[in-house]
Structure formats: C-alpha cells, structure tokens
Amino acid sequence: MRIDLHTHTDQSDGTSAPDELVRQALAVPLGALAITDHDTFAGYEQAAPVAREAGLELVRGIELSTRLSLAGRHGRAPTAHLLGYFVQGEPSAEFRAWLQGQGKNRDRRNVALIAKLRSLGVDITLEEVKQVGRNQTGRPHFASVLVRKGYALNHRQAYDFYLADEARAAVEREQVPVGEGLRRLREAGAVPVLAHPIRMPFGPADERLIDLLGHLKEQGLEGLECQHSEHSAEDVAAFQSLARKLDLKETGGSDFHGGNKPDIDLGTGRNGNVHVAYEQLEALRTPR
Secondary structure, three states: OOEEEEEEOOOOOOOOOOHHHHHHHHOOOOEEEOOOEEEHHHHHHHHHHHHHHOOOEEEEEEEEEEEOOOOOHHHHHEEEEEEEEOOOOOOOOOHHHHHHHEEEEEEHHHHHHHHHHHHHHOOOOOHHHHHOOOOOOOOHHHHHHHHHHOOOOOOOHHHHHHHHOOOOOOOOOOOEHHHHHHHHHHHHHOOEEEOOHHOOOOOOOHHHHHHHHHHHHHHOOOOOEEOOOOOOOOHHHHHHHHHHHHEEEEOOOEEOOOOHOOOOOOEEEEEOOOOEEEHHHHHOOOOO
C-alpha cells in the first residue's frame, strides 16, 4: 500500500486546498497521507473531517525550519528542516503558541525580502505576494509573483537568482537552532525526522554526515526521510544504509506542493521516484 508522509496544502506553501488534497490522495490512490504544512496545523485540521468521511487515514504532521550550528557559505548557518509526526496524540497548547511565534518570524523576513528585492530594481509589493499566499505567505509565493511579472522564467529560476539562501535577494529568516526544534517536537509528543537530507551540507557518502546525524540523534532525532522527490535511487540506498547504521526510522514522502512544484506528483514524486510503503508509518507508531 503506497502512502505519502510529506505534503503541503494552501494553508502554507502548497496550492491544494485541504479537502482537495484529500481527494487527490484518494485518486492516486494512497492508503495514508500526512499533511506537514510549515508551522501550522490548519491544513490538517480542515482536511481531517473530509478524510474521515472518505475513509482515508490522515496523519497530523508539521515541518519546521531550523539552523545547524555550522558555518555555511557567506557566513550563514545551513538550514535543516525537521518533520514532526503526531502519531500518538495531540500537540500541546504550548507548542501551538510557539508555532505562532515562528509565523511572526516569517512575517518579518517577508518585509525584509520585499525591501531587498526592491533595492535590486524588482517592482514588487508585499500586498501582491499576500494575494498569492493568502493563508501563509512564503518564498514560493514570492516566486510566483516574480514569474508572473517576468523577472524569472519559472520557480526554480526565481529561487536560484533571487530567493534561495545564497541568491541575490537572500534574507536570513530568524530560525531556531536544530537542537531547540528537536526538543520542541519531542516535548510536544511528535516523532522528529530530518527532511530531505540531500540538502544537508554534506553528501550521503561523507563521514561528516554520519557524525552530524549521530549528534542530532543524541538531541532527539528519531527518523530520516530516505525517500524524497529530490533523491536519486543511489541517494535513497545511501540514506537507507545510514538510517539502519544509526538506528533511525526510515520515512519518505513526495514533498508535494501542487502548482508551486508542478513536476512533483502526490505519492510518486518526480518521475515516479518515490515509493513509500505503509510499513514506514507503522514503524513511526512503534515507540522506542
């Protein structure tokens, strides 16, 4: 039974409404779906009654952006995305309040990003980006406006030239250290997983990645997203080997964003490179 443990709705940076995402999952068909919106449970909570009525198993998830304690290019600490899966219970009120604070950090980054883009001669306003983002405005919505106004040919070019961490208009968002993110997830009752490890500063064959994952495990990391739309077959095999070596749970997902990442299909990833089995969800539910 195929499942997808990494998806986004229009409550963060996807384009599918929560009820629409449920219908898309049924059409694949998927046996289970996790909604892992950035810093919000709104998409999951809107989708839950629709999924329940349709008989689709829905998993509450979250994605957090954190910083590693490493020196990256241009002096910026690399970003590490954490997925948290609430497979045993509900998140606490304290954790929900903390998430609201993370949203305010994004709002401050958006204001600074507009100023940076305008300093580069880009005719853009926060109001028109918010019209695209609606529920939660982020970089994918900036990319959509940049493409529409002719500053980039597509989303990838918009990121590469303006929006990525090392791009011309890069603005560093205030992000918590990865250790705090792991602690927050554990205290809230979630199973913490490192998302798309291919984006780490070290490749899957680099011994430094093993050391980093071991350090993160000591801080509460429980799983590794081995299957992802950006992972080649060789990457998947390497990450699965690392997960087994470090006794981390293997997870996977497409990282579906709808029209914001049109080359990624729900449940199957990019050109069918994602195949996540139900057993991975069962393993997430098994306490250590």
